[in-house]
Amino acid sequence: MVTPPFVPNIDWNNQYDNIIDNKPIDTMTHIPSQLSKDSYSHSHPYPQPHTHSHPYDTSHSHSHAFLEYNYNVLTPTGNDNIMVQGHAVSIEGTLGTVTNPENIHLALLNNKNEDNKLIHLDPVPNFLDKADIKPWLQKIFYPQGIELVIERSDNTKVVFKCKASKRGKNAKEPMFSNDHHEKLSKHDHNNSNTSEDDSPQEDSTGQKKEKKKKKKRSVSRFNVCPFRIRATYSLKRKKWGIVVLNNSHSHDLEFNPNSEEYKKFKDKLKSDNDVEAIKKFDELEYRIRVHLPIQNTMIPCDCGMTSEIQSFNIVLPNTSSSTTTTTKNNLIHKPQLKKKITDSLLQQTAKKKFIAVHYNNENKSNSNSNSNIKQENQLPTVSNIPDFIDDPFDQAKNYDSTDNFLYTNNSSLLPMTLTESEDIMDLNEIDFTNIFTKSFNGNMNIQSTTTPTTIENDTSHGIASNETNHNGLTRTELDLIDNLTPVSSLSMFHNDYINHTESILNEPQSRLGSNHTPAMNYSSPHHIARNVGMQPINGSNDSQMQHLPNILQPNHTGIPHKGSPLYLNKELDILHTTNSPSPSVMSRDVFDMENYQIKNEPPEHLPSDINIQAHLNVSDDPLVKIHESDDQINNWLSSLYQPH
Amino acid sequence: MVTPPFVPNIDWNNQYDNIIDNKPIDTMTHIPSQLSKDSYSHSHPYPQPHTHSHPYDTSHSHSHAFLEYNYNVLTPTGNDNIMVQGHAVSIEGTLGTVTNPENIHLALLNNKNEDNKLIHLDPVPNFLDKADIKPWLQKIFYPQGIELVIERSDNTKVVFKCKASKRGKNAKEPMFSNDHHEKLSKHDHNNSNTSEDDSPQEDSTGQKKEKKKKKKRSVSRFNVCPFRIRATYSLKRKKWGIVVLNNSHSHDLEFNPNSEEYKKFKDKLKSDNDVEAIKKFDELEYRIRVHLPIQNTMIPCDCGMTSEIQSFNIVLPNTSSSTTTTTKNNLIHKPQLKKKITDSLLQQTAKKKFIAVHYNNENKSNSNSNSNIKQENQLPTVSNIPDFIDDPFDQAKNYDSTDNFLYTNNSSLLPMTLTESEDIMDLNEIDFTNIFTKSFNGNMNIQSTTTPTTIENDTSHGIASNETNHNGLTRTELDLIDNLTPVSSLSMFHNDYINHTESILNEPQSRLGSNHTPAMNYSSPHHIARNVGMQPINGSNDSQMQHLPNILQPNHTGIPHKGSPLYLNKELDILHTTNSPSPSVMSRDVFDMENYQIKNEPPEHLPSDINIQAHLNVSDDPLVKIHESDDQINNWLSSLYQPH
């Protein structure tokens, strides 16, 4: 709609030289602006096309962003090397973490927010209009599978949160006719009071004595995701600061290029002539369409042996994970490493909540060639549904073991046990064949995109608009919110496990366990990994390997490669800037398809899974339907390349 | 802000000739437009200054509103006679009630909404821009003590609700550290299932069988008032229809002329040159300032003996009232009528929930001279806080007698009993000296307005902006929402009684009981009643009568009486249209001050009340502070008139 003449060529892949490794700096470190490659501040003189230009921002100077936070966690990268050195990303300061926007995926993975750590983005452009903040953040967080909307804004503050999911179409009948409802939230996570929060706790101070934070209720019973990004304008420094406030989600992360918000975002990029960003997102869309790894979710390995790492599809919870399950649906192939290995890995960074075990297939100088795996029947993340109705920001919840039961009748709930320090996955089935190092990564649910002619009839389309629930809340859970009896409401704070339990039947490939901090995961049933140096994963009964032929040779587009720092991978050729959904425009240099193979997982569940699924009424799980569309895409790919 | 050239001279005091008394009409009755005196449709050609003109409204014709609803309840009035004949206002059809906007106060009083009856407004102007609907409704509902805001709107619909109260500034410390919270809402009020809603009720139909309404959660934990007004544009009829959806409130009704919304409304009236409306609201403001009766809340008596009725300050709940209280704080003077009289009165109209016993001091041909009483320590209405968090629209709540307890500790709650058909007030203290008839009326909380120079330092100002709670929710109640234990949460659905209990200490003059449908009440500590034919109420220990001398002779303004139908009372002279808060501009003809007396109630509580108040921590009750400002006003009045 709006066609501002300003072109914010934000390039969050720029390399910043002002990175300090593992050295907390308590003093404000002002990096000369020349070191910052922030294209925003290099943009054209700002015409302030919007109506909400900051009143205090009287200067149109081209000042650059500074590094002004205490650097406790750093991802040292050279301009041509974004490899993460060591485990610095997991080292955090008391005030939080500062991360370069280009490495936001690392910070998000390693700063799971059970302790409300902040993630400061730095550098940040000198936004002259707060309306420019959202597009800039969208460039960063769309590839992370996070679609941002503004929760609140004024002249000095913009608060972003996850966009609410499309709600389901058919509201199911409430199971219980009673209307009792209950909320359970914990507070006092900022004081050291370890007493039982559920007890009335009438201490000697009497009423209205202690100074505690007021609990708040979410404005929507549906959108309960606590994830927030806050942009605040500092009058002193006359610059915007951006902080990730609650780095956890109540839902799976997914990048949906069909969303209206994303289309508007793309339209704005076009109207701004942000060619490089357009190309980048075209590439992102294509990668998602053909189930290629998404670069912004790649984490370079720091072991110097990445060439041997082939693929990744496993995320391990650390010992602080508070979830477990009675069901075993692990389709991960050839478990070879046991939990002891996991524990040894977990020892290395105390703050880690997830460890993405991936196999890198080659050791290019940058991370774009990191392989990725689209997974079928992937395990969902353990949703962080903090208090269901109240206080989605409260991360310090205590789970009463006496409340570890869920309704097992028609409400699609299973009794589950809560065990601290229990891994959610059966480690006996994890394939650690090629593990000799560890690195972080996340998985992302990808809503399959088909060609425009097939989208409307695609089953995945119906999923997205029909039965998809609000930010991780299933219809059953919403029914529980409405109808839970006083007795049953005792288990309300375990609804995130409901989510997990249902989804576990459909995504057995990978499990994300943690303190309600899901990593990204892929919903695609196909595992695509570069086979350069890749050791073939010995398929289990339910895995099928499909080796792509070398037929796929996408045409080069006529758009010249600009060598812009916008590219994550300098080796990537550019995609043309059209919206063509066809992957035929993909540059061969970009994707190097002959080095990928598609590993197709069958959608069938194990017999035991089927039983549980029937019990849980998860037949309409959207992820199941996504498989169909993925199969369509796979068929399309197969017809293109004519394997066999 | 906006200065539309269009002048919607809505005069909701116009008399419509097309009133059909007590005759349900099932066929659409199209009244010739000439009969409608809707000034909206008589306005200037509409320039459509707004951006949201209805797309379907292609004609700019001056068509007039029609009476198109089934008339089941009518308030037959002649142009010079707005007396309500009989009790027709309480006769309702199955589809609801249709009321002339000028008689909205009658419909609101008599259509309390325990059964979700609709109140259709008719006639309604042919709004050519939906932006004109809100000002039109504001003209109607501001005098009713209802400040409307838009909840939702689009081209064919505008939904209004009560504006959220200003929330308290200092969030009190939560009493209980636990976070359990509970909701109780009833549904199935549209089916005849009388079984216990609180039981799990797993009937033979199994889950997801019965077609019931989904319970909803309020979008805000603060603004839980269920009152709604829905304006919908009919494409077929090409006209707007306006319906009151939930005629009940979770809070006391009050007209606050200091609110920003009201100021904007007044500004719009001025920018529209709506002189008559400006004068009317100036009059309304003045009447509130000097505690004169508010005309739009007057209900003409149908007994033909209104001249003997002196004043009113008592509202009786009928037998269906579900509230009672263990505290007795009735400051009503000289109780003479007992409950039997109340019952006999209640027999007359089965639908009545409140009966306002008032004393008319003279029998003028219209109702403007109805006296009114500003009350000190007035009892609040029994708030309709339907489910506290959930489903503010659910009116069919069942109260479990086993849950009839409230926290009695520092949370300012008292154990209360719930008894159906129990009157909330102690009838022994009601003064029925001059009762020989019944009529309806409501009381309205009036936020005292002082002169602009004193507002900032007025204690009542601090109340309004600091400790005033959201739509009837006290801070204590909000704390309860946040901190109620599972055990204590059993009583969450009685929080409206908390409200009542706390307020009863401060407003003992009148009590409004009903099924959570508060009538308007006055928070002023002064009783002002015309003493024409008025028998002095024998003051009890805590009441002090102050007889006004005849000194008060406000100057006439230079504004000529236009004889406009905008006046409720043709005998009223006009007030000038300035915003001067001084009552000196008041016309003598309008107020006839020598016939009024001010009855000043002491703000002190009875000893028993003091004890209860200390127990309940109601020292910061806003109404208490309002008394101070009212005392200031009274002092000002006393200095003017120099009594004694």
Next chain:
DNA sequence: TAATGGGTGCACT
């Protein structure tokens, strides 16, 4: 389709 009901983005207050 028209009518009705509701979620939510987001800036105002």
Next chain:
DNA sequence: AAGTGCACCCATT
């Protein structure tokens, strides 16, 4: 990590 007024939007019937 404001609450909410309001409109844009979607859903069901």
